Amino acid sequence: MNDGLIIETRDLRKIYRVGKVDVPALRGVDLQVSPGEFVAIVGPSGSGKSTLFHIIGGLTPPTAGQVRVAGQDLLSLTDAGRTQLRKRTVGFVFQKFNLLPNLTARHNIAVARYIAGNRGAADERFLEILNLLGVSDRLDHKPAALSGGEQQRIAIARAIVNHPAILLADEPTGNLDSQNSKAVLELLRDLNQRVGQTILMITHNPEAATYGHRIVSMRDGRIVQ
Amino acid sequence: MTARLVWENLKHRPMLSLLSTLAMAIPVTLILALVGLTQGLLEDSQERQRNTGADIIIRASTASGVVNFSGASIPEEVVAKLQGLPHVRVAVGVLNHSIDPPLVITGVDMAQFNRMNGGFDYKAGGPLRDPDDLLIDQAYAAQTRKNLGDTVTLLNHAWHVRGIIGEGKLARIAVQLPVLQDLDAATRKVSQVYVKVDDPADISTVVRELEALDMGYKINTMEDYLAMFTPGRISGVKEFTVVIMVIGVVIGFFVVCISMYTSVLRRTREIGILKSLGASKGFILTVIETEALLLAIGGTILGILLSFVACWLVRTLVPASIPMIIVQSWWPIAGLITLVGASLGALYPGLSAASHDPIEALAYE
Numbered sequence: 001m002n003d004g005l006i007i008e009t010r011d012l013r014k015i016y017r018v019g020k021v022d023v024p025a026l027r028g029v030d031l032q033v034s035p036g037e038f039v040a041i042v043g044p045s046g047s048g049k050s051t052l053f054h055i056i057g058g059l060t061p062p063t064a065g066q067v068r069v070a071g072q073d074l075l076s077l078t079d080a081g082r083t084q085l086r087k088r089t090v091g092f093v094f095q096k097f098n099l100l101p102n103l104t105a106r107h108n109i110a111v112a113r114y115i116a117g118n119r120g121a122a123d124e125r126f127l128e129i130l131n132l133l134g135v136s137d138r139l140d141h142k143p144a145a146l147s148g149g150e151q152q153r154i155a156i157a158r159a160i161v162n163h164p165a166i167l168l169a170d171e172p173t174g175n176l177d178s179q180n181s182k183a184v185l186e187l188l189r190d191l192n193q194r195v196g197q198t199i200l201m202i203t204h205n206p207e208a209a210t211y212g213h214r215i216v217s218m219r220d221g222r223i224v225q
Numbered sequence: 226m227t228a229r230l231v232w233e234n235l236k237h238r239p240m241l242s243l244l245s246t247l248a249m250a251i252p253v254t255l256i257l258a259l260v261g262l263t264q265g266l267l268e269d270s271q272e273r274q275r276n277t278g279a280d281i282i283i284r285a286s287t288a289s290g291v292v293n294f295s296g297a298s299i300p301e302e303v304v305a306k307l308q309g310l311p312h313v314r315v316a317v318g319v320l321n322h323s324i325d326p327p328l329v330i331t332g333v334d335m336a337q338f339n340r341m342n343g344g345f346d347y348k349a350g351g352p353l354r355d356p357d358d359l360l361i362d363q364a365y366a367a368q369t370r371k372n373l374g375d376t377v378t379l380l381n382h383a384w385h386v387r388g389i390i391g392e393g394k395l396a397r398i399a400v401q402l403p404v405l406q407d408l409d410a411a412t413r414k415v416s417q418v419y420v421k422v423d424d425p426a427d428i429s430t431v432v433r434e435l436e437a438l439d440m441g442y443k444i445n446t447m448e449d450y451l452a453m454f455t456p457g458r459i460s461g462v463k464e465f466t467v468v469i470m471v472i473g474v475v476i477g478f479f480v481v482c483i484s485m486y487t488s489v490l491r492r493t494r495e496i497g498i499l500k501s502l503g504a505s506k507g508f509i510l511t512v513i514e515t516e517a518l519l520l521a522i523g524g525t526i527l528g529i530l531l532s533f534v535a536c537w538l539v540r541t542l543v544p545a546s547i548p549m550i551i552v553q554s555w556w557p558i559a560g561l562i563t564l565v566g567a568s569l570g571a572l573y574p575g576l577s578a579a580s581h582d583p584i585e586a587l588a589y590e
Contacts, residue, residue, distance in 0.1 A: 059501065059583045080505070087503025098498045098587065102233035107226075112502045114226035158502075 005068070006165060006198050007033035007056055012065035014051050014221075025051040027221035028065065035165075036196040038189065040203055040212030048221040049202045050170065056200065057090045057168045058082035070165040087116045091159030095171035097151040099143040105154040106139040109161050116162040125195070126161055132190060133157050149180030156187060160197065167191070169201040173208055185211045227508075231515045238488060245484040246523040249567065252473030253528020253559045258535045259469050261549045263456045266327055269393075269548040271454040274447065276394040278342035279317070279419035280428045282450050283307070283435065284443040297321075297406070297414035299442065304334075304418050310434055312427040315340045318415030319395070320405050324379055328365075328546055331396035332405030332415075338395070341421050345399070349373045350388035353401050359384035360399040362392045365545035380408050397545050470562055477524070477566020481517045485574035489513065496578050497586025506579035513578055517571030518564060525560040 014026040026048045033039055041049045054060045056069055061082065067074045070089045077085065091112075092098075099108045113122065122130075130136055133153045143151050152172060159167055169188065173181035189211050191197040201212060209215045217225040235242045274282070285298040297320050304318040317340075320332035335353055338344060344352070348363060350373045359377055361369075366389050371377055377384045384400065406412050422431050428446055435444045445453075456462045489496070496509060532551065539549040 054584055057501075059587075083500075083503055083505050085503075086501060092501050094501075094587070098494070098501070100230075100495055100498055102237040102495075103230070107229060107233075111226055111230060111499075115499070115502050115504050115508065 004034065005032050006035045006037075006070055007031060007200070008066075008068045009052075009056075010066040012052070012055065012067050013063050014048075014055060014060070015063045025221055026055075026062075026065075029218075029221070029223055031216065031223060033166075033198065033200065035198055036192070037214070038192040038199045038201070038212045040201050040209035040215045041218060042203060042206070042209050042215055043218035046220075047218040049218045051221075052218070053168055053170055053200070053202055056166070057092060058085035088162065089164055090166045090168055091162065091164040093152070093155050093159050093167065093169040093172045095174035097143070097148070097155045097175070099151055099155060099158070101143050104140050104142050105135065105146065105150075105157075108143070108154060109139075109158045112158045112161050118162060122161065125163070126157075129160060129191070129195070130157055132194070133187060147180070148176050149183060152176060152180070152184050153187065156184070156191075160191065165198060167197050167199045169199060171202055171204065173203070173205060181205070181208065227512060227515060230512055231519060234488070234492070234512070234516055235519060238491075241484060241488065242520065242523075245480055245520045246527055248480040249477050249521055249524025249563050250527035250531055252469070252476045252566075253525050253563055254531040254535060256466075256469050256473055256559045256562065257529065257532035257552065257555055258539075258549070259466060260456075260552045260555045261532065261536055262539070262547055263462050263466070264552045265548040265550040267454045267456065268550060270327075271451050272393045273395055273397075275451055276342070277317075277419050277447075278421060279447055280422045280425065281420040281432060281435070282445055282447055283418040283420065283440075284445075285416065286441050286443060297409065297411035297416045299415050299418060301413040301415060303440065303442075304415065307418060307420055307435070310431065312422050312424070312431050312434075314421045314423050316421075317341050317419045318402065319417060319419070320402055320409065320411060320414070321416045322380065322405060322409055324398070325546065328397060330379055330398045330400060330405065332402040332409075333396065333399050334402045341419065342394075345388070345394060346391035348389045348391055350386070353387055353399070355385070355387075356401060356404045357383065357385050358387035358400070360388045360390050360396075361386060362390050362397045362545070364392050364548070365397045368543055368545040382408060473559070473562045474566040474569075477521065477563045478570040481520065481567040481570030482573060484520070485513055485517055485571045486577070488516070489574045489578040492578075493581060493586050493589040496581050497583050497589065500581065500583035501587060509579040510575040513575035514568060514571050517567040517575075521563045521567035522560070524567075525556075525563050528559060528563070529556055 009029050009031045012026055012029040016023045016025055029052060043049045055062050055067060055074065058074065062075055072085060103111060133156060135150055135153045138146060138150050173184055176184060185208055188199055192199050203209050216223055287298060301318055304316050307313055307316040315337055317334055317337040321329045324330050345360060353360060361371060371386055373386055373389060375386045377386060406414060422428055432444060432446060499509060536549050536551055539547050
């Protein structure tokens, strides 16, 4: 395995057990991502891109193969180890925003800091990013009072508040109109360019994929391009 | 932050939170009402005995417990004999007849009773004159809405209310001793004898003298007798209290279990979000347990408030039969019972939430 890579998988396999049937979701994925890269992963439904996203994000363990994320071997990680990975190493942005509906935007961000063990006021770098996101005046609203674009920007702020090594974005523009989609994609590109945030983005949208440094295509549980 | 998360979660489902709090308040009120009833009954009896002014009490050997509902078995000759003993200033024989427990009608030798302590404190009317005359205290008068001159039927006998007396001295309902003896077919018999000595320093001497007479009766100084007024001395109360406490824990357990389980199901996606942020099983369990404990604290406070309502209702409707009081020393106990029930009840939903698969939870609609 290459120590210079932030994500590296070799012959990564994942099999889900559905009833008595084994369903292979990943059939040997080899992927290398360098720090500071913005990689777009495209592919049809069922191609395995979400499963790859979940394994790299520590949401589910791999079945076989090798996978290293920020120097950690995910195959050997326990459930508690994967929890630590989600807490400190990766940040998630989801298609459905996934903000906690009971909390204001400010507290949605604060809860992520709290879980990661960061107490006290947010650092200058994050406040700069918050300004960049353009949601500073919407922080005291609950998600129901925010537009889709605003919710996704808050979700991005929450994902990066702990300065994770990797930002994983799963269809971040899937629930947004074209104007908000463009704004969110440009924000991701800005984050990547300004602070060198490594980003792995899953998308169906070919235009969105062009925002990445490179595009990885998947089909039937394998990388095809 | 945990506190905010918990508080916002509870606020987000106000009706469920309110109903859970109310359901947990009920056992708290039940426990406090039961303790208040028991303690109130004991303290009321204790006060009425203390205010007789007697130094020694003599009860029949068959008397069981401290609240005496037993029949008359002490001959009046004994009272006369006691009256003649050295250091004894006055001996008063009384006859108790239970009418509607814990209410008792008491036959009193009024002349001797007056000598012992100056007699009853008359709020209206005056002492007994005719055989059918009856004295009732203010609580019984309020409970039965009887006034001076009214007729009260007790023991299948029509009585005339001659006086209304203050509460807290010997009896709630008093009649002349010979009349009650006659009605009770207990001619020249009494249930217990109160003895007042010349000097409090003589109490132990008189007790020894009485014991030396070997009459076969229970002889206690008033101080010792009053010390017997504890819930444990009333048959069944302790067991009943334990049963109510267990019911409290069980109700708390089920209410919280159902409430939190429903809540956890509804919040599956939110739990998935927390897990995606790196929340540990411990953190999620803490959130669920804290929510349950907050509901239990609310339930305890509401239960205490409801016990005041219960006390007011009881004291308004049946002040003579049930002299209920508020026993503050039981608030922490009732609270602890509720907290234990709630904590146990939240354990399964909490563990269930903590062990959610984050991917499945995030996909939950």
